[in-house]
Amino acid sequence: MSGPSLMDSLFQRSLEDLIKGLRQQLIGEQAFISKSLEEIRNEIKSTDLSTKSTALLKVSYLSNLHFHDMSFAAFPALEVLSSPRFSHKKIAYHAISLSFHDSTPVLLLITNHLRKDLNSTNEFVVRLSLQCLSRIANVDLARDLTPELFTLLSSNKLYVRKRAIDVVLRVFEKYPDSVRVCFKCLVENLENSDPQILSAVVGVFSELVCKDPRSYLPLAPEFYKILVDSKSNWVSIKVLKIFSKLAPLEPSLSEYESSVRFAVGKVREFLVDEDPNLKYLGLQALRIVAEKHLWAVSENKEVVIKSLSDADPNIKIELLRLVMAMILGSILSTCSRNLYEIIVDFDWYVSLLGEMSRIPHCQMGDEIENQLIDIGLRVKDVRPELVRIARDLLIDPALLGNSFLHGVLSAATWASGEYVDFSRNPLELMEALLQPRTSLLPSSIRAIYIQSAFKVLVFCLHTCFMRGESIAPSASLDNLPAGVSAYASYESFDDFSVENGADATVVHGQTHEAMMWKYKRAQNLLGFVDLTKPEVLNSSIQEKKDSEGKGVETSKIIKLMHYAFSKELGSVSLSAQVNVSVPYGLMLKENLSDLEMICGDIEPSSSNSFSFGNPNEEKDGLSFSSLQINEDSEQPHESTSLLAVHRKRHGLYYLPSGKSEIISNDYPPANDPTKTDHSKPRPVVLKLDEVNEKPVAMKQPDPRDNSLLGAVRDVLFGSEDIPPTSSQSNLSNSSKRKGKEKQHTDPRVESKESAVGDGNSSSRRRKTIVKVKREDIEVQGRKMTRKEKTLFRKKKGTVVVGINHDKEPRSL
Amino acid sequence: MKEMGIRFILMVNKQGQTRLAQYYEWLTLEERRALEGEIVRKCLARNEQQCSFVEHRNYKIVYRRYASLFFLVGVENDENELAILEFIHLLVETMDRHFGNVCELDIMFHLEKAHFMLEEMVMNGSIVETSKANILSPIQLMEKAS
Numbered sequence: 001m002s003g004p005s006l007m008d009s010l011f012q013r014s015l016e017d018l019i020k021g022l023r024q025q026l027i028g029e030q031a032f033i034s035k036s037l038e039e040i041r042n043e044i045k046s047t048d049l050s051t052k053s054t055a056l057l058k059v060s061y062l063s064n065l066h067f068h069d070m071s072f073a074a075f076p077a078l079e080v081l082s083s084p085r086f087s088h089k090k091i092a093y094h095a096i097s098l099s100f101h102d103s104t105p106v107l108l109l110i111t112n113h114l115r116k117d118l119n120s121t122n123e124f125v126v127r128l129s130l131q132c133l134s135r136i137a138n139v140d141l142a143r144d145l146t147p148e149l150f151t152l153l154s155s156n157k158l159y160v161r162k163r164a165i166d167v168v169l170r171v172f173e174k175y176p177d178s179v180r181v182c183f184k185c186l187v188e189n190l191e192n193s194d195p196q197i198l199s200a201v202v203g204v205f206s207e208l209v210c211k212d213p214r215s216y217l218p219l220a221p222e223f224y225k226i227l228v229d230s231k232s233n234w235v236s237i238k239v240l241k242i243f244s245k246l247a248p249l250e251p252s253l254s255e256y257e258s259s260v261r262f263a264v265g266k267v268r269e270f271l272v273d274e275d276p277n278l279k280y281l282g283l284q285a286l287r288i289v290a291e292k293h294l295w296a297v298s299e300n301k302e303v304v305i306k307s308l309s310d311a312d313p314n315i316k317i318e319l320l321r322l323v324m325a326m327i328l329g330s331i332l333s334t335c336s337r338n339l340y341e342i343i344v345d346f347d348w349y350v351s352l353l354g355e356m357s358r359i360p361h362c363q364m365g366d367e368i369e370n371q372l373i374d375i376g377l378r379v380k381d382v383r384p385e386l387v388r389i390a391r392d393l394l395i396d397p398a399l400l401g402n403s404f405l406h407g408v409l410s411a412a413t414w415a416s417g418e419y420v421d422f423s424r425n426p427l428e429l430m431e432a433l434l435q436p437r438t439s440l441l442p443s444s445i446r447a448i449y450i451q452s453a454f455k456v457l458v459f460c461l462h463t464c465f466m467r468g469e470s471i472a473p474s475a476s477l478d479n480l481p482a483g484v485s486a487y488a489s490y491e492s493f494d495d496f497s498v499e500n501g502a503d504a505t506v507v508h509g510q511t512h513e514a515m516m517w518k519y520k521r522a523q524n525l526l527g528f529v530d531l532t533k534p535e536v537l538n539s540s541i542q543e544k545k546d547s548e549g550k551g552v553e554t555s556k557i558i559k560l561m562h563y564a565f566s567k568e569l570g571s572v573s574l575s576a577q578v579n580v581s582v583p584y585g586l587m588l589k590e591n592l593s594d595l596e597m598i599c600g601d602i603e604p605s606s607s608n609s610f611s612f613g614n615p616n617e618e619k620d621g622l623s624f625s626s627l628q629i630n631e632d633s634e635q636p637h638e639s640t641s642l643l644a645v646h647r648k649r650h651g652l653y654y655l656p657s658g659k660s661e662i663i664s665n666d667y668p669p670a671n672d673p674t675k676t677d678h679s680k681p682r683p684v685v686l687k688l689d690e691v692n693e694k695p696v697a698m699k700q701p702d703p704r705d706n707s708l709l710g711a712v713r714d715v716l717f718g719s720e721d722i723p724p725t726s727s728q729s730n731l732s733n734s735s736k737r738k739g740k741e742k743q744h745t746d747p748r749v750e751s752k753e754s755a756v757g758d759g760n761s762s763s764r765r766r767k768t769i770v771k772v773k774r775e776d777i778e779v780q781g782r783k784m785t786r787k788e789k790t791l792f793r794k795k796k797g798t799v800v801v802g803i804n805h806d807k808e809p810r811s812l
Numbered sequence: 813m814k815e816m817g818i819r820f821i822l823m824v825n826k827q828g829q830t831r832l833a834q835y836y837e838w839l840t841l842e843e844r845r846a847l848e849g850e851i852v853r854k855c856l857a858r859n860e861q862q863c864s865f866v867e868h869r870n871y872k873i874v875y876r877r878y879a880s881l882f883f884l885v886g887v888e889n890d891e892n893e894l895a896i897l898e899f900i901h902l903l904v905e906t907m908d909r910h911f912g913n914v915c916e917l918d919i920m921f922h923l924e925k926a927h928f929m930l931e932e933m934v935m936n937g938s939i940v941e942t943s944k945a946n947i948l949s950p951i952q953l954m955e956k957a958s
Contacts, residue, residue: 019921061923065830067841086957094924097931101838124954134936135836159950166935196946203938207817234942237895276863281893312862 012043015057033066044076049083052076053091060095070099074106081113086124089117093128097135107136111144118148123157130163134170142175146182153185158194165189165200169207190222199235202226206238213245220246264289264299271303276312283307283318290326297326325364328356332367340375344682346382350375354389357408358399369407376415381683383415384422390415391423394432400440410445417452420459421566430456447518454525455565462562531557816937818896819871819886820847821930823919826880828852831919834930836937855884865893876900881916899939903930906944910951925951 013021018036025032036058043055056073063070073095081092100107117129130152133145149171152164168186171178189201205223209216220243227239267289270282286304290297297304307319335343343349350372357368376386390412399405416429423429433453438446816836823832830848839847854866855875866873868886874896875884883900887893904914906929911918919926932947933939941947 016921057924063841064833064923067845069841086954090954091924094927124950124957127950131931131935162940163935166938166940169938170936196941196943199942200940203940207938232942234895234939237892241892276861277865277894277897280863280865314863314865314867 012051012054013039013058014054015061018058018061033062033068037062037068041072044073049080049085049088053080053083053088056080056095057091060091060098064098070095071104074099074104078106078109078113081110086122089125089128093132097132100136102138107138108140110136111141114141114145115148118145118152123160126152126160127163130160130167134167137167137170137174139174142171142178146171146175146178149178150181150185153182153189158196161189162196162200165197165204169204172208187219190219190226195230195232195235198226198230199232199238202235202238202242206241209242209245213248216242217246260289268300268303271300271307276310276315279307279310280312280315280318283315283322287318287322287325290322290329297322324359328359328364329367332356332364332371336371336374339378339685346375346379346683347385350382350385350389354393357393357405365404365407369411372408372411372415376419378685379683383419386415387419387422388424391425391429391432394429397435397437400435400437406441406445409441410448413445413448413452417448417455420452420456423456426456426460430460443518447521450518450521450525454521454528457525457528458558458561458565461558465558528557528561817888817891818934818937818939819888821886821934822848822851822882822884823926824848824852824856824882824884825916826856826882828856831881831916832923832926832930834927834934836934851884851886852882855882864897874900878904879915881919895939899933899942902942902944903933906933906947909944910948928954 013036021032021036022029040055040059040062043051044059046052046055056077059068059070059073062068077092077095077099080088081096083089083092096110100110114129114133117125118133120126120129133141137145149164149168152160153168155161155164165186168178168182172182186201186204189197190205192198192201202223205216205219223239223242223246227236227243230236230239263285267282267285270278270285273279273282283304286297286300304319304322307315310316335349340346340349353368353372357365372386372390375382393399393409393412394416399409413433416423416433420426420429430453433449433456438449441449819837820833820835822830822834824830830852833844833848835844851866851868851873854868855873858866864875866875871886871888872891872893873884873886874893875882876897877883883903885896885900887896907914907919907926910925910929911922928951929947932950933941
């Protein structure tokens, strides 16, 4: 407590006095602060604006540095804001920026003040209000003030315009519709010659690009010009950031190999530098590079090892991570060489793969995924173990958040769906596939989840019907609609409507096709459930053991579905097309323009009625045409309640957040006597392809080759007058490939029989098989959805053989 | 909500007392208290030979010491660390030019000016102005106006 003279003071203490007083306190700081706070509370009620503002200033200080709540000052802040004096406004805006947030009750009242100030002629006032807006904007504020912002974007005053541009980003985030109004202005500003404006605009774009790179690709030439012209380092950094997001999409933008070499050279310089900062960054960079370019690390071996003895623990950690990534990578590549020839015990290897994917910071997700699927296809005997590992991976909700593991999870899902008959507890699998946290996954992966859930369901129903039980399925069928409709409903719809309506610029990064797939699959599954549920439930109530009356149909459906799913689709070899002779009288026209004449007037049916079943199941003979599926408009909070229920049931899997990072060292040891049975012979590894094939090299991107489509086109139609094949639509629409892979194909394949060219993809109505000629065909960043019903199989060294099936829904 | 490049900027003295705190995302007072406590402990315990980047939870902290004051900037994981170090240096130089041989006391007694300077430089979590002249001139003009 300060001296008594202060208490007698008639004048308000200024901020300076407060601070001085605070500094004089050696022990009684808290008491002094509480006393001051009391005073402030009194002062702030005063009608004199100056007194109020000083009080406001003091409380801002205290709140900022000493963590005192200043919500009582919210309304007085607004009062001070309405003062015409600039100094008052300054103080008020300062306080507001510090303390207002989304749930401040008086936030609504500020809109008018802001609007008035945004329109003010005094540019400093405008600046203050813009500043404030950038800190506290929420959806309502953003929406209401978009018009004002728009005016300011084209203001004459340089300073104001610059500030407006900076604020625009935040407003965009909160209220995406403002994009429509402001975007054009923003793009115009890109051509502005003023460096300040330019750097502001580039800054905005560098953030926007991170969210949805594809939409900004057309602007690449402008960015390039800026990069070349700019003298400021900061602007260059921002433009480079933009390009780093754009480059993966447009391979012509980057010359990959040489720039990697150059980068590695720079990294080496970093590593030998004295400055610990540079060493740290060098190691980090090396780790990122090491995934694909192990040569970089081996070149710098000694330097890297030296870092182990460095004093800085951070550097040591970085180094360990680097080493771990390298070890994992080399394990995976050695083991998979030459069709896994060195592996005797596949059970152990599969469990090793599972363990590997759980290691934190594991970057080998793609490779692990490939191997899991590959082994599943080739080695029959390991499938039970594979399903067990898959189940372990799928059950754990923590893994769903890790984006590196998405590939592995999709492989696990596929395996468990495909080989569900080996699973010990299919219902548990079902639960795992439908758990609420799967909403974190991208659409393409969720589509796989849905399809697997379908398979599991069919399996369960079938087994139950076989055995005559009817109790178990009803439980899962009840859960299903909740789980699956959560997939198919509001989210998909919202995504679609936004895509169709507004600009695609500020929308989700997921591709349209992926969502389409997910949506379709969900509809299929829901349709099936709707169809079979009544009968299944009925039979459980009445306990009908015989299958008469309505029961017959349902069991027939289930039987057929099970049959369809249980048939193992062998992979199609490269030479398959050659062996199929063209039937007499069939003329393979190169384009289906004739068809256009006949079918041109048929409109594709509305998206609400999807045909049930895939074209591959024509053998069914059953057609479930135009199933009307009600779109539930699920509320967003439904998913959180689902999550709560799930947590309760599977409590032990939801570990408290903030898990420490432990690098697990307990791999099951190779040839563990307790686990393996030496007398068990090594399982058979199927070759799956009779043709000689070169072993697939490690993934290396080739930027010259634009896309698989271009390559296919070139290959199949060496002469220019032949129209492009439908393969481009095949491969782009109905499947995507993961990662970058070299494709080697059969040299004997001739192109003359190869493709049935469909010039007009929209009028396709039948399947076409397409081969790909021997060529190094690179695929850049395309993903393949692995569905056994589409006959795309990707295996090492074999070709992609595409079966096209319709994109448009049709009624059978 | 999308992550900002810069999440917060702190100026802390050697005894661990916060002299300036600017947050670009909303945290409650309790969260701030806890956060500042943790970070300050981590950074102040490091010595000169160690690098200036510390990983904390799911983001990282770039820091540097100038005389008795530590400047700490919390950034997203994909942010350019060296650029942030440059930014910190720019901040110090700007304050130096404005206050003339800036020291801790200047910041303490003119906190709102320091905030203003920072607001000129960083908006919405991204660095928007890097020219000292452009940063300081509006501030000087505003002071004349008020």
